[in-house]
Amino acid sequence: GFNASTALVTLSQIPLFVYPVLAGSYSDLRAVGALGAANRILAAAGRERTVNRVGPDGKVETVTEKVPFFEYSTEYNDAAYLAPLIEFAKANGVFNRSLMQDELLGEQANLWEKVAASTGIMQHQAERYSRETALNAAYILEMQDLTGRQDMSVKDFVKGLEDGDITFTQEQARAAAETAVNVSEKSNGPIYAAAGPIASMGNFTSLVYMFKRHPISMMNLIAQTTKRSAGADPEDRRIAQRQIVRMLGVGTYRFGCAYLPPRLCIAELPALVPDSRRCRRPCARHGSKVSV
16 A cells, blocks of 8 residues: 555656666766666657557557556657567566556445555556666666677667667667566565465465565665675676675665664764773763762
8 A cells, every 4th residue: 555655765766776886887977877777768768559459340549648657668669779678578577567557447346445456556657667677778888788889878878779779789779678578576575375485485484574574675785796706706896896786885875884784884883882981870972870
């Protein structure tokens, strides 16, 4: 049902994880530009659908229908350069309807189900927005690398793709699409339970973590990135180091020291040690005792 805080937490995926993953792999400036372009791609998604249906005379007819706003998706963007991404993403179930969308489009048996379905639009939109933003941004950045146009601004690069001035091969487009799907799932957590972390798949833990797969996935992402930051491959190690610094940096800026791993909060340890110089009798400032 309606839960604004859950939707806002879902949207925080973009600065907390999507941006660090992209910035670490490419650059901060390009990541910001790509996220802006990704938003414009979603905004340009078609508001109408051409569908085939059986008409009153029993023959198949083609009609154009307007769609509700919770169906807006990159899947229906008609830009030619996005076609390889959309095809690959559809084949891998990225655009499959979520549980919430199924509720919205299906029939509700009673008033409570109708209320729950209607008020769940916010969470559904937040999740789709975060996943498709990561998908679009990663596709643009990887395509820019594969075509050797890193010297261009992201805005100019996207405009070149839209105008047809920048060309690419199908192999490049497929490679960029594969990277984009991987980044979208890694930075937002897997859509399907079968693709979740091992910790959430046991006979008992699958029940314990039934509604905790997402935080477990994000903890797993931080752990895996930290492990890669000390790996043998110099290039991957450099990328992972850039990513983990941004993940922890953005999180700390947003939530404070509590977001950091314990080993990074050593400066807080002295506060746990008794000190004879501290207050020993009640006082308004400390709520404890004052030394005499």
